[in-house]
Amino acid sequence: MDKIKTDLLVIGGGGAALRAALEAKKSGSNVLVAQKGIGSTAYKVAETAGYNAADGQVDPLDNIEEFYNDIIRAALGMADPRLVEALVNEAAPSIKFLEELGVPFERDGGKYLEVVGCFAVRPRMHIIKGHGEPIIDALKKIIRRQQIPVLNRVMVAKLLVKHNRIAGAVCLNLESGQIFAVECKAIFLGTGGAGQLFRWNHNPVDITGDGYALAYRTGARLVNMEYMQAGLGFTTPVRSNFNNWIWSGYPIVKNNSGSSFIEKYLPQSITVQEIMDAKSGHYPFSGRDASKYIEIAIHREIQSGGGTPNDSIVIDFAPLLELDSAVLPDHLVIKKMWPMTRDYLISKGVNLARDRIEVSTFGHAINGGLVIDVNGMSTVEGLFAAGEVAGGPHGADRLGGNMLLTCQVFGARSGKAAAGFVRDNQPVDINDNLLAGEEKELKSFFNDQGDFSLPALKKQLQTLMWSNYLVVKNEYTLNQCLSGLKQIENNLEDAQVASPAELGLRLEIKNMVDTARMMCSAALLRKESRGSHYREDYPDIDANYGKPIFITENNDTMHITFGSY
Template sequence: MSATYQTDVLVIGSGGAGCRAALEAFRAGADVIIVAKGAFGKSGTTAFRVADTAGYNFADGIVDPNDSPEIHYQDIIKAGLGMTYEELAKILSEEAMETGPYLEGLGVEFQKDPSTGRYIEVRGCFSTKPRMHVLKDHGEPIIKALEKEINGHPIKIHEHTMITKLLVSNGTCFGAVGLDKEGEPVVFQAKTVIIAAGGAGQLFKYTLTPPDITGDGYALGLSAGADLVNMEYMQVVVGTVNPTKNQLNAFLWCARPKLLNGSEEEFLGNYLPEGMTEDMVMEAKSTHFPFSTRDNSRFIEIAIQKEILEGRGTAQSGVYVDLTGINDEVVNTLPDDSPLPKVWPIVKEFMAQRGFKIETEPIQVGCFAHAINGGLKIDEWGRTTISGLYAAGEVAGGPHGADRLGGNMLLTCQVYGARAGKDAALKADRSSYNQIPEEQVKIEIARLLKMSGGEGMQKTDELKARLQDAMWKGVLVVRSEESLNKTLDELKSLREEINNSSIASKDAVKATLELENLIDIGEVITRVALFRRETRGSHYREDYPEIDPKWETKLLVRKNSETGLVIIKENQS
């Protein structure tokens, strides 16, 4: 018989959102279990030190006294291009003000100017004011502080445990089934469940997410009947290919580096329309990290991706950014309002630690998947469209739109992690334990046991590489009806290969489950990108290259047991 655990609130995921949700639920009086797919405090995106710095927004008005939560809200709405839920953005901008002092109280240090003692605040991606506070070592300081706080409370943690199915009956979630660290089935009975399992960056050949970010939360919610929203929008950034994969600081474009292909020929100009200069493109690019079609910066990612796909990249599927000749003296001559001088020492240190000699050698870069802007549709308390099921962090959809402000993702984890935790605890306090749907448990455990009892060998790594290559080529930056349909054909082929093979060991079961989740969510993203016949924000359709007012509506995705995926324009749902 499988082990069964009972709790008021079950939190799936142990990153910034999951940890904050667990803490708030515990403080509200709930019994809490955290399920971490990897090692607690070390797995997930928040703990993944992918860049030299991270941004964290709260409009304290210290650098610009004219900034305010209201202007922060307006920036979110403007960036979203009609795809953001206004009430969620309003809450985010207002409650951001509480989260900075809260994190500092836990020991998180936002960078300060040594000469003034004031916060270093820069204008983040798509923002109009300098409110983005700088965190050294990306999100790592946040997760370390939350981990320490959780370890000081009787919050139970199940590490190396993967949730494979949510238990839902009559539209209400009662718990989950999964595999524990020994590969054995385990059942969690809960009054409420919070999904905080991160995004799906591992869908792509180049990604700035750790290996465990495989779309599990999206897939769990989708299979349970929850709605997804805004899944066609995701952040794509320029990152380093070799010797390590890291985000390239966008402020470096202020220094006007050269872009060179595999033959060390400049190529950006070949992709620019008449009258547009490389200087104009790089100036726009220096204001935001992610790819967006909203301004001239779009041509950098389009040029990089097309140059590589057309066979003119390096052997490692990259191109070169040449920063040679850019040194302290050059950086210090940049205009006073340039953000690069403020972070240049941190950038140099970070790149040197990873083996890059940016002042003397060109570096290889490519287009990388970063964060998905959409997810499980939530309301103002993180409730999904299934009673008793919540979502927070990257897995949740609604606080962001077609583009997302730089510095808002870590913030969203704190604001909506806290809200989901509080409300889940309140609902649990008003509820009693419902009978576990035994038939669902029986079927899921039988499925998991059958997977682990195979005689063949699933070539999971090879299939995953094929999936990542197809998604990177056909979906990441440049999308068209042809590329998207070609990708769907490959996803179908991969799914058939998995269904027609078996697994030889328990160790391979989790990898196969992750691959199945990735294929499911890859299909969601590809189909909704095919459905939206326009270009908007981070969604670029080469065959529909302009924004179209007729498409200013959010797209919902849900799973129908008979017809499969269903895509609905929200105002027609």
């Protein structure tokens, strides 16, 4: 097997990965970036993105302590306070860094445009038009200037670990089919989440839980895997987030036959306007307040046959088209954000008055991942992570505007720390016989006579998880998921694999199965509802379950338990 040597292998092409690569290079390390796609991309899931920092420009009472308290309050006991402290202290400097790279933050007069983000109590969410794209574009430019080599269309099939130390990785070129090894002292995971687990999701097609699964198989510790954020998104005529401020305008929600339906899923003491008011405060689905009945009603109506052929419901924007944002109170987020949303939809060719606009429940982001320290090191020496693949900065719920922030703060911290680790440690030898065995196993997956189609298996998995896990789950549906995942895993052994790209898809589906199994197992163990984790058989929060759930693998067996950071 051919080998490439470097100090640090960065896996992924998003904001966390590029920031880690940049900081490690600036600190003197030889860095190699491997990504499954061609060119780094951002999750452009909405017209804008939020980026939190407590600068006190809009609200003079906001400060780092208030920011910290908001995160801890939203996390409901599931966040690592050490990571939260690092995050809030380095948020404002990270904005300054991005602005120096040319990332434009929206302004309102002479100040930043800042609004109250999901689950926050003060306006500190800075607005970036174009979602995360401006950040990625700026980082790509400096990565090229620094001449950091990037391997496109390369998938990491396995992390190589010896005595709990990173030794390297086995890689597959998805075009040529070449299998090769990267020998390195450290690895950074910036692989994003696992949104592709769900029939509707906001993620690119290559966000398949790779980082979670690769790390799990090395014995790394993971946390909070049951906390999968769900939310609403447009399915037609455009694909985008259905942002929470839209609910302040009270859109009309109908099923496929044109009938209102939300009322029949509500307790008698709650009105539709009340749940829309609650929903306007945060985008993600959460069991913490009455807003949960929006997603529950929509998901159940679709599951009961009232949805469109697109597994969606219909939204009538008539009340918003009559809205005069100029007369709205300043404290309402919709006052400043609805014009941006409206203009974005129009720019995409949407006629809000005439088009049939459909919305469904989407997989959004995972709030858990690898357990890391304040410098991004996992429980495996030399394995670093940041962004959605890492756990601890968030908990049961996550502040809107904190994901892009964590990518930058912990991407930077990880890159610097990985460079220090590289300086202080010698490489771990990789046995050639081991590499030969890994190559043989990968090649054994080629099977042009297989009985099962890989795209069909992926679609089956996405439907299974979307139907039984995403919003409404209980012991029965979670066991349905686990049994379905086992069947998909078995069928994967006889799947048709005839090209390098199909081999990559096979590896992705295996990663999806392992990630989904962790999520379902944690959700089964947590017999309560807490934030983004909602079980209809245990609908209330329970103080007896007030600790995070940790997952490790040893000898092909999952070990799962409540514990502390």
